[in-house]
Amino acid sequence: MAKVAVYPGSFDPVTTGHLDIIRRTSNIFDEVIVAVFVNPNKNPLFTREERVEMLEEVLKDFNNVMVDDFAGLLTEYLKEQDGDVIVRGLRAVSDFESEFQMASMNKKLAPEIETLFMMTNTKYAYLSSSAVKEVASFGGCIEELVPEYVIDKLIKRLKKEDKMVTEEDRN
Template sequence: MKKIAVYPGSFDPVTNGHLDIIKRASKLFDKLIVAVLYNPNKKSLFTFEERVELLKEAVKDLDNVEVDSFSGLLIDYCNEKKVNAIIRGLRAVSDFEYELQMAQMNRQLNPEIETVILTTSTKYSFISSSLIKEVARFKGDISNLVPDVVLRKLNKILCGGD
């Protein structure tokens, strides 16, 4: 049986912290699906299509990683894709309570799907997409915190640069 995991998120934008989790999770599973959540009620800097494309570019060198998208319940998406595990990243203790609640709800909805929590590497533990956008708005240096493709797109959107 093939071990398939999904790493869901809004990825607005994808950061090097996300990529760290993606790379590490890809070593644990035969296939990793990075699934971008489509939520029309959430205001994002990047369009849904841009987030998918940025992720595809960022993970193009990882053979067993696929980028996809979904809306609705994650567990329904997992059932459709025959996923064995949900990957979640944990940056700090403050993230734990939310992740625990989500894991328990997903287990209630389908006890066959495990939640695997990977702790973020220390050098990325302070990064969040929100913080990246805030620093970028004020032209702070985020070049070592996001993939190059994201940096270029952020500069173009927020700063009018190339």
């Protein structure tokens, strides 16, 4: 029986840190579902469809990885997908407390589902989608922080949303 891992997140946008977790997870499990979570408490820069499309493009060479999206309880989504394990990336000790709380709640809701905490590669410990958006909005270099495919999409979206800081803004 295939072991199915679900890696949920907002992926707004997907970063090289996310890709590292996905690659490593795909080496451990038979099937990995990268699930774009629709969080009503967040105001994403990209639509759900755009985030799914970007992930599908950057993950197209991963044979055992599929991309999906969901809203609602993660444990219910895993049951629908016959998922066995929730994968969560940890960048720092500060991530652990909230992730542990969520994992404990998920265990209460679905005792049969395990949560696997995967430590990020240390070269990505500082990296988050929020940090990438902030650096990009100030015109900083985001190469190596997000896949090449995402760079232009991010810059265009920030400009469209009038979230780019210009020279005039800085003076």
